[in-house]
Amino acid sequence: MEKLILLVSEYSYLHQLEFPDYHNIVMKIMLCETFISRWACHITLAIFHIKATKIGDLKDYYHFFHSRTIKRSTLFSRGTHSFISMEPKVEWVQQQVVKRRTKRDYKPSYPGPVQSSMAQSNSIYFNDAKWSSMWYIHCNDNIHNCQSDMNIVGAWKRGYTGKDVVVTILDDGIERNHPDLIQNYDNEASYDVNGNDMDPMPRYDASNENKHGTRCAGEVAASANNSHCTVGIAYNAKIGGVRMLDGDVTDMVEAKSLSLHPQHIDIYSASWGPDDDGKTVDGPASLARQAFENGIRQGRKGRGSIFVWASGNGGRSRDHCSCDGYTNSIYTISISSTAESGRKPWYLEECASTLTTTYSSGENYDRKIITTDLRQRCTDSHTGTSASAPMAAGIIALALEANPFLTWRDVQHIIVKTSRAGHLSAPDWKTNAAGYNVSHLYGFGLMDAEAMVKEAERWKQVPPQHICVENADKQIRTIRPEHVVRSVYKATGCTDNANHHVIYLEHVVVRITITHPRRGDLSINLTSPSGTKSQLLANRLFDHSMEGFKNWEFMTTHCWGEKAAGDWILEIYDSPSQLRSQKLKEWSLVLYGTSVHPYSFRSDKPRSLAETQPDDEYSEEYVGSCHPECGENGCEGPGPQQCITCLHYFLKFKNNTRMCVPECPTGFFWDDKKRCKKCSPLCESCMGSRSDQCSACRPGLYLVEGGNNCVISCPGGFYLDLDSTMCRKCRENCKKCTSANICTECQTGLSLQGNKCQLNCEPGTYYNGHRRACEKCHSTCATCAGTGMEACNECAVGYYFEEWRCVSSCSVGYYLAEQTTDNGDVQKCDPTCYVCAGPGERNCSTCVSGYNLENGVCVVSTICKDGEYLSKPDQCEPCSSTCSKSTGPESKDFISCASTRLFDNGQCVISCDPGKYKWERRCHLCHHTCLECTDEGPDKCTRCSKGKFGVERYLFEGECRETCPEGYSHSSKGTCDPCPPNCTVCTSTGHCLHCTPSYFPKDGMCAKLECGLGEAADSDHEDCVTCEEGCQQCLTGQYIIIWMDVCTTSIAHKEMKCIMFSANLSNFDTQMSRASKLSK
Template sequence: MPVAFGPWARRGPARASIHPSLPPSLPPFPGAARCRLESEGNISVVASGCSWLPPFPRILGARAPLGLPQLLPTPCLQLSSPLPAPQAFPHGSLLRARSPRNRFSCLRSWVTLAALSSGFRIGSLEDYYHFHHSKTFKRSTLSSRGPHNFLRMDPKVEWLQQQEVKRRVKRQVRGEPHALPFNDPVWPNMWYLHCGDKSSRCRSEMNILAAWQRGYTGKNVVVTILDDGIERNHPDLLQNYDPLASYDVNGNDHDPTPRYDASNENKHGTRCAGEVAAAANNSYCIVGIAYNARIGGIRMLDGDVTDVVEAKSLGIRPDYIDIYSASWGPDDDGKTVDGPGLLAKQAFEHGIKKGRRGLGSIFVWASGNGGREGDYCSCDGYTNSIYTISISSTTENGYKPWYLEECASTLATTYSSGAFYERKIVTTDLRHRCTDGHTGTSVSAPMVAGIIALALEANPLLTWRDVQHLLVKTSRPVHLRAPDWKTNGAGHKVSHLYGFGLVDADAIVVEAKKWKAVPPQHVCVGSLDRVPKYIRADHVLRASTLSSACADHRDQHVLYLEHVVVRLSISHPRRGDLQISLVSPAGTRSQLLARRVFDHSNEGFKGWEFMTVHCWGERAAGEWTLEIHDTPSQVRNPAVQGKLKEWSLLFYGTAEHPYTALGGPQSRGRTLEVPASEMEPSRAAFLQSQVEVAEEEEEYAAPGAIQLPSPLAELVSPSPGPCHPECGDQGCDGPNADQCLNCIHYSLGSVKTGRMCVSSCPAGFFGDKGARRCRRCYKGCERCVGRGANQCTACKRSLYHHQEMNTCVVLCPPGFYAEERQKRCLKCHQSCKKCVGEADKCTACKDGFSLAGESCVPECQPAMYLSREPRRCDSCPAGTGPGEEDCAPCGPEAPAPHWRCVPACREGYYPADSHGLPNKVCKRCDDHCSACEGSSGNCLKCKEGFSLLGGSCVTNETCTNADKTFCEMVKSNKLCEKKLFVQFCCQTCLMAG
């Protein structure tokens, strides 16, 4: 018979073991038997003659009656008191006991009747019972032990099993773990907000969904779009439209509805508005990022834009409107230098001082779309202002879009459009329609405006500077690809393409919820350097200034930087030839201006202000260096020099740490200083020797990894003040990043030069997460994922990144071309053996293909020609061609470029035999050759700016020696004909020949 026992809750003793519904007596056992049933107490059952001793657990969770007499007359059992009501237990054990035929009646009669009446049978199974034992804990994960183990050892027990809880799940189809019940039809196409398509192309690093799931949707926040108006009755905008946040500056009325025409020219503002606050769940089109925010529009671009128009637009209802979003600016033509006028500047200043009842209006600006024209957004005074949040764009795959402008004032980035084959942004459009073709940085500004609306819902007391700090702190580089990522002196990773990285809506609302206002802004105006300095062509002018950051003026002292502004005046014959950089005391280089090939202006710069955020969080005091590089173009006389007339620095920041009330002196390193005068000489010598041994340990040991001896540890205690945010759980001995005892993320530096904690590793290093150290990349690597030569992800200047091999090379191998902008070796078209500049710009073809202009086309058999539409080889009987573009009239000696018959190849081409063709073809010389013979690399004459060297053309601008002694050896060994040595010994090899 099976019996089950298991855990239960302990209760008080009972006086009987059988339910009162059982009869007061049972028939005697057949034959002579003495049956003793054991529990926590003793129950004796006596019949005449025979004894049988099966172990027996308690029934119904009641304690056995301790006072039951050992010997009872027939009948077998008698009741002494009633039992409690039957209980149901989730756990327990099952037991089955053997019962020989001649010794069965006592156990079967007594136990069976008790179990049947009290409900402890296991369904309809016979001889199986479920019992509980007080010594088994309800949540026990261990097998049963103790007195009840005797059940298992008894030979009459066939089977026993302790009961345990098993996990069972309902086989229902679950919804998406982060799905929100949006019925808007275009919601599945909003790839930049969610990951609904389950593909590798899916991007959700902006974490909009996570912010929504925390309950933030922009409620009670007001956003307005400064543009060409918004379609206020659009079904996706009508619900959230706010007339108090709207005005028509062009028409001087309160209706911002755009002017309609056949071309739908004034669609821009409506598209931006939908990104911010399109209503959710109205079954019409899309979902806005802040879909419960109030949205308005200022119509000001559909007419003459003047300083008055801009100032009026920027100053409409500053106490009511929280966020102004603008996706416009001066011409992105690569030659304009323009910004806000006097009135507009005053409107900005009034907004940040008085707007939002003193918290400051928030101005979000698109960084510009002039990338194809080589424009640089530091020449745009709106994105270059400390009062605006300049936002850049990236493609869905994290690449630089073709329209992106680089500059040091960009704060953060969002997704936007890219190449024609990459997905764009879906939003509202004119005439109650929707579009999936919204593009450019115009997308990014309203996206960030929507995300800031979520943050303001989380914390309405954020100031305009708090919002900028939040973006700096929470934006992340993630998968954004840029060749110039660097870690500044405060540990922030920053790029001229993407600022501090991709915005993270979830991170910003979490930080905003617990945010404390940053200390007051201090402004320190540096001394004006009016000593004129000439800017020589092909040289770098360096002007340095040593700044105390107004340490002598308490109300102006800047200790921790936010914005740095360089105000300068330059006269120059061609402004576009200039490159300007600023190097901070921490060594952070901000490129303030790059060459602009279309900027032919001779006006220079007159008091223009360049702004950088790349020094955010760094110390302001120290030596600052301004670098100006003049690279003269071919259309300019290099003898005419430019002049730096004057320049000065403006520091914006705080006198206290913006995140924690840090204090105390700057750390001088990680070396422990023990005052010898305060201890015995022998003890001081011992401690100093231990410090020296520790300092000689592994070069990149993490802070806190050095175990100091116990006598030394007694003298070292963490700093009583707040530690740097990058310090780990072991504390610090000061407030700075180089005073941490261990790091949260990575340790950078060595025990000899000093270590500091950083959030990410700088260029030339990679993060070893296991050891929490920054380790050096392989030589030549700017960024990497390991120490190997084939683990590079970006290369140092003058080297190219071979993306298939992940190596850094001096020259791209055959089959690849050098992409100069991002210094990459990209693969040529599959038919090209060699190419230059672009994948399909072929200079040599693989077998089976012939060069036709700049393309490789299939080779045709004799008496056949390649037709253009469709592209195939068709028969070409001699003398029957329709015109000069047909191959039939071509004689055997007449070379034909572009499949035209010509008497001679034009400049930059040479005649060559082609397999399968009766005539010669004109093949392209190397990129820098203007004439060549026999092969593309055998140059006879070079293009302007290049010199002929052993049949190759090398640039005059980079014709320098790597090492003089080495180059003399190259020259003496007649190695100048080798291209590799030409690269290193250009000057010596030119002198040789």
């Protein structure tokens, strides 16, 4: 057998050879990347000798280092070692790049107040010092208005403490000899990837920087009743740690960590990720992706490793966790945070990939998480989503003890079924078509440990996962500022391929390619065929990248349990900060789910004794055949109303009986317990019981596009589409229309020309919507969309486009790419060129500082130290005492300032002017709505400015708005003041106009609406109305059927009646008609 030898330190036999693809690779390398002297390679047919180290548990993947290359470089190494890729058995070679990875705790600007301890639990007591203060485990505290907890004690009472489950913390190491960890420490679940040894002990320093992993470990598996400090959620689980964040984090480091002993470790917990700075788009590279996939396919003896991930702390930077490829993966369980009060923490990121939530810190006055700390101490100040992820890992460990045979998908299904909204406060809670409550803040809600172990005890594995990759939509669409691009894709769920057919959804992935000059201006929504809308991306204030998205995968869990087939609607909105049109080039759907109902062969929850116990006269056991709709637990008779459990769905009647059915009848929807529930009377079919959750309307009514409500006639701005019996939106400029392309009346300021609404402005002018007049474009524009040189659509004669402006000549660093009779196209020079004559690195005329010109190419020359500039070739001279980096002696040449000064528009200043804020030693403009702002960010206003046309703005939670949100009024001080309690609309803090449901305005406040027997509160009219179902009970053998108003009373108090109901569904419409007549 031929041997392939990878020499770690010598490559003498490779001299004089070159890697043929090297130039193409180098052109793609970003200058800001840091390359190190380590390589990863994929080698097949591995029955030969290799002097290199295997990467984790990845088969045929190895790593090696080259001692003769620079340890850290901004340039890709072009050494002769690159020729190793030419070896026939080497599939792939990659030099490793350092990745920025951030721990997801936060450092408050000042310490919060010390919190008083909560009362001890009456049912369980431990002698650990901090036990009485662990509010998130045992909730019994009147002082802090303690809310419902995660039922961890309930899981303990059932005997589950995490025994025989192994959890490892991927972080900066764990203090294995900590008194609270040493008893449960697992050496086989630990490794030091940074130091390449078996000991994961953290590196100690004066600031205790590497405390993060130890804190996370204590949350999971701190020993109980050892009189030391704290109690872990799975206090009998085995705990390990991987030290991998305290050094250069590369793709190879991540892969080794994620693939450590996958047959021994059950759960990997990670509380880190790419920078939460609101501008980074990053995820696992090829090796880490391979580690995830191998773990899912092969880990835990084929049941799949469990990867738990913190969703991110970028809330203050307006970050969005859909730009984090780790939390956005179907293989990870993305964990969000909530404060003790159930309110949104300030650091929280909102996205559709979040699966569930646990407790963590909130404001500075909120209590935080108690856990182990460095130097064998304790802390009561663990924070951020860093604290939430290990808490979730501990709860999952309890479920795995209850049922060790759960697969990775079983765990996610159980989380979805048992998480609950509870007291979590979010403006976007919605019920999807499968009956699950879901939110972009909290996923499916707060985890419930007791419910999870109960579900795990009786769980049967879900059917195999099917993956349906729908054909890509490659129609290029222009994205215009302040407009919505809407693309509809009719998915089949791969019905033509049984191995890929998806009917019931789990995860949905959208792959998108978009070009855009400022990525942060984009927001993206996806609406499922059932009408559930997922926000895949929100605007990101700090994301100025011109890279757009290239095959980036956005993932949503919000369609879990819904049907896959039907119209999927992708909507992309471009905010107006740059008035340039861009392109949606391609998008496609990847649907993950099952071809049969995931719970169709599982028993329903046991019914109550009153429901299941037969009468004495029927106590003899039934031995005949059951109805086809009965589940596996059998039946008490031959009919569908005599099943003990149902195979598909069931209808429940008011006499506490039920009937199994194959599908819910018209006018019903099914919830997560498989019960058919009644739609609103206006709906023919629906996703929930409210009037704005219709998916089809009753005859004579029309569904409003985008609203899911049914109306008798279409409202303004909509037209009636008789083919689809829908009210569809008119074009944006139309006030009234008769079809999508025919306007009959225009919005103010527009005129009807033919059947379209168009502006009347002459060339060289634009329409100003505020002044309702045509105004001149900037002198550099031939045509424009607004004021200023950056709003040009076309340039005037003698001007050229440069970075979305029209200029008379190229700026420094740009060149004229093509010349027409009137206009040209200005492109940016290569980054190494100061002035250039054309594209690429070989057309430089002069070079930037630090480079010399050689035959049109700029090569690195002398590099000056901080406080110096390059005055002559190979000669550095000091710049001003206030400057750090400069290209010359003048203040206008400054690039950065000394540590005592701030850089402000080419100047080094002591402090920032009003209207600016300090960030990373630079002065930045506050948001345009702010008169002043804090150093926390441009959108953290302290005073508001008026709009361009004198429109008042009001301060609300650091944001300046033209209108205050619901529940607030405009004050004369320019702030949004809260309305009285239970008030939604008010004119001041003491004068309410409209109250929340079950309250009504009284003396400026909101009073409780008390309704009598047979009445219900009408939220629309703030009054008590008679219940639709007037009957309280019927005679034996007669039923009040929940989908009919069989027993009603009118204003004239006509007689109410009960009728017999036949179990034959084919007679459904006849009986509905009969019931309707009886009620009139």
